[in-house]
Amino acid sequence: MNSILCKMLIVFFAANSWVSVTTPKIQNKTISECLLQKSCVIVVQEVPLTEDKILKFMKSRMATFELKRRMKSQANKYENLIQEFYKKRKGLLQNHGWDVDDFEDTESRIYAAINAMETKASLKSEADFKKEIAEVEANSYLSQKQKAETIKLLKLDRNNIKETFINPSRTDWPAVKIYKNKLEHLTNYINGNRPDAPVIE
Numbered sequence: 634m635n636s637i638l639c640k641m642l643i644v645f646f647a648a649n650s651w652v653s654v655t656t657p658k659i660q661n662k663t664i665s666e667c668l669l670q671k672s673c674v675i676v677v678q679e680v681p682l683t684e685d686k687i688l689k690f691m692k693s694r695m696a697t698f699e700l701k702r703r704m705k706s707q708a709n710k711y712e713n714l715i716q717e718f719y720k721k722r723k724g725l726l727q728n729h730g731w732d733v734d735d736f737e738d739t740e741s742r743i744y745a746a747i748n749a750m751e752t753k754a755s756l757k758s759e760a761d762f763k764k765e766i767a768e769v770e771a772n773s774y775l776s777q778k779q780k781a782e783t784i785k786l787l788k789l790d791r792n793n794i795k796e797t798f799i800n801p802s803r804t805d806w807p808a809v810k811i812y813k814n815k816l817e818h819l820t821n822y823i824n825g826n827r828p829d830a831p832v833i834e
Contacts, residue, residue, distance in 0.1 A: 704721070
């Protein structure tokens with residue numbers, strides 16, 4: 634988990650009393666001081682993506698795409714195009730107020746949220762799933778053991794999809810949902826699947 638996106642709550646015991654210290658990100662000095670105490674509990678909570686951060690990401694992603702396109706058109710100017718691109722990209726992102734790791738982590742979270750929302754939309758409703766279970770139970774060609782195993786696998790598969798692909802990004806859904814269409818437009822434009830650039834403002 635990227636430390637910039639974390640909120641740390643450090644609770645430690647000192648002088649027979651509990652003291653809480655909240656910091657916007659993990660800091661080694663704070664952790665070291667905490668560990669010197671008799672007891673230390675650290676809880677890290679990821680902050681949900683905001684509309685402002687997603688808008689900032691889209692503007693920066695468009696800027697890095699335009700940088701890449703310009704550099705590719707002048708490839709003969711660079712001894713190592715890829716190396717020079719990532720060097721300039723780092724500077725561009727810093728000018729946009731990003732740490733490179735934070736930018737890439739934000740990108741991963743955005744598209745994980747989009748994929749999760751689409752996965753949830755394609756998942757059978759609870760009513761349809763119960764109907765599927767009922768059909769297995771009513772299947773006269775299966776033994777009771779086969780029915781039990783089939784139902785167990787169906788439930789396990791459904792639960793794995795929820796826990797692995799859907800639930801982890803739920804806190805990011807509200808902000809991502811607002812810009813979902815524009816994010817898809819941006820992705821298609823960057824990948825060359827549509828000619829018109831999205832208007833990001």
